[in-house]
Amino acid sequence: xxxxxxxxxxxxxxxxxxxxxxxxxxxxxxxxxxxxxxxxxxxxxxxxxxxxxxxxxxxxxxxxxxxxxxxxxxxxxxxxxxxxxxxxxxxxxxxxxxxxxxxxxxxxxxxxxxxxxxxxxxxxxxxxxxxxxxxxxxxxxxxxxxxxxxxxxxxxxxxxxxxxxxxxxxxxxxxxxxxxxxxxxxxxxxx
Numbered sequence: 001x002x003x004x005x006x007x008x009x010x011x012x013x014x015x016x017x018x019x020x021x022x023x024x025x026x027x028x029x030x031x032x033x034x035x036x037x038x039x040x041x042x043x044x045x046x047x048x049x050x051x052x053x054x055x056x057x058x059x060x061x062x063x064x065x066x067x068x069x070x071x072x073x074x075x076x077x078x079x080x081x082x083x084x085x086x087x088x089x090x091x092x093x094x095x096x097x098x099x100x101x102x103x104x105x106x107x108x109x110x111x112x113x114x115x116x117x118x119x120x121x122x123x124x125x126x127x128x129x130x131x132x133x134x135x136x137x138x139x140x141x142x143x144x145x146x147x148x149x150x151x152x153x154x155x156x157x158x159x160x161x162x163x164x165x166x167x168x169x170x171x172x173x174x175x176x177x178x179x180x181x182x183x184x185x186x187x188x189x190x191x
Contacts, residue, residue, distance in 0.1 A: 003069040007077055008060055014081035015057040018088035022050055025092030029103075032095055039103035042093075044171040045114060049091045051178035052121070053084040058185040076128055083121035090114035111167075115159040118174070122152040143184075151177045 026046065029036055060077070091114040093106045129145045151174055158170025 003074070004064050004066065007069065007074055008064075011057060011060060011077060011081045014078075014085055015053050018053050018081075018085040019050065021085075022046065022053075022088040022092050025095070028095040029093070029101065032101060035099070035101050037100060037102040037104055039107050041167055041171050042091075042103040042107040044175040045091050045107070045111075048118070048171075048175045048178040049084075049087045049114070051175070051182040052118075053088060055178065055182035055185040056080060056084055056125075058182070076124070080121065080124055080128060083117065083124060087114060087117045087121060090117050112159065115155050118155045119152060119159065122148050122155065147177055147181050151181075 090110065093101065093103065093110075095101060125148045126145060129148065154170045154173035154177065157166050158174070161167075161170075
């Protein structure tokens with residue numbers, strides 16, 4: 001087994017756990033839909049968590065040709081996988097008891113924690129892109145870093161500005177960037 005296979009295998013497990021948590025939460029919301037006060041804003045952040053997790057996993061395919069993997073690079077990749085898990089965990093509401101499930105309240109109450117995780121993962125990505133960008137090419141590094149900067153702008157906007165317009169622009173913009181990233185990364189992984 002190569003180092004790449006080992007690292008991708010571990011990241012696949014962590015990513016699968018993250019997506020499982022997120023999808024289980026969505027399934028519970030659907031099952032308890034009569035008690036749910038829906039929030040499109042929260043749905044956008046949940047969609048972003050899914051897209052970022054799948055995109056980050058697929059993006060690792062580009063590193064299959066690396067000859068050497070220093071220990072610190074493996075640890076940074078594992079930290080990235082843990083960041084994806086935290087995002088999926090924090091963005092997913094827990095379904096407890098028999099009372100109402102207010103996603104509007106959940107978004108207002110918990111957004112700082114999951115936006116902080118999105119921002120933390122974005123900053124980690126900015127550190128990883130130049131390290132692993134040399135394995136691909138400058139265009140790939142620039143493309144990936146540019147997407148991270150745009151995503152960080154939207155996440156920071158939503159974190160710092162509490163006005164409704166900023167929440168909507170932040171969530172919609174971040175979702176658009178994360179979906180684009182997922183599609184781009186999965187296309188690279190399948191070519």
